[in-house]
Amino acid sequence: MIRIELPGPLQDLADGQASVEVEGDSIEAALEHLGTRYPLLLNRILTRGGQLRPHVNLFLGGRDIRHVAGLKTPLADGDELLVVPSVAGG
Numbered sequence: 598m599i600r601i602e603l604p605g606p607l608q609d610l611a612d613g614q615a616s617v618e619v620e621g622d623s624i625e626a627a628l629e630h631l632g633t634r635y636p637l638l639l640n641r642i643l644t645r646g647g648q649l650r651p652h653v654n655l656f657l658g659g660r661d662i663r664h665v666a667g668l669k670t671p672l673a674d675g676d677e678l679l680v681v682p683s684v685a686g687g
Contacts, residue, residue, distance in 0.1 A: 598618045598619070598620065598674060598675070599618065599619050599620070599621055599627045599672050599674075599675075599676050599677070599678065600616050600617070600618050600676075600677045600678070601616060601617050601618075601619060601627065601631060601677075601678045601680060602615065602616045602677060602678065602679045602680065603615060603616060603617065603638075603680055604680060604681060604682060606682065607638060607641060607680060607682070610635055610637045610638035610641065611634075611635050611638050612635075617631060617634070617635070619631050619634075621672055622671060622672055623668070623669055623670060623671050623672055624655065624657070624662055624667075624668045624669070624670045624672060624678065625647075625668040625669060626672075627672055627678065628642065628643060628668070641653070641682075642655075642680060647668075648668075649662075649663070649667070649668065652682055652683040653680065653681070653682050653683070654680075654681045654682075654683070655678055655679070655680060655681075656678070656679040656681060657670060657672070657676060657677075657678055657679075658676075
């Protein structure tokens with residue numbers, strides 16, 4: 598199982614959960630599984646074209662997945678993904 602950690606603003610889209618466990622051997626597969634359960638949450642993470650939204654960062658082992666293999670990054674049982682939306686304001 599893969600654990601996806603969610604920040605407070607996204608938890609409402611996952612029935613109030615701070616984390617969700619999904620199946621998947623890549624980030625793309627894990628997010629696809631997440632989307633079958635929580636399509637509105639997936640819509641906040643990925644564009645309609647299936648790309649990571651520019652204002653969302655995903656971290657695996659403390660590394661931004663954009664600097665690894667993106668959504669094709671392989672996952673192993675027990676991995677944890679951290680979803681971090683950008684924060685703006687003044």
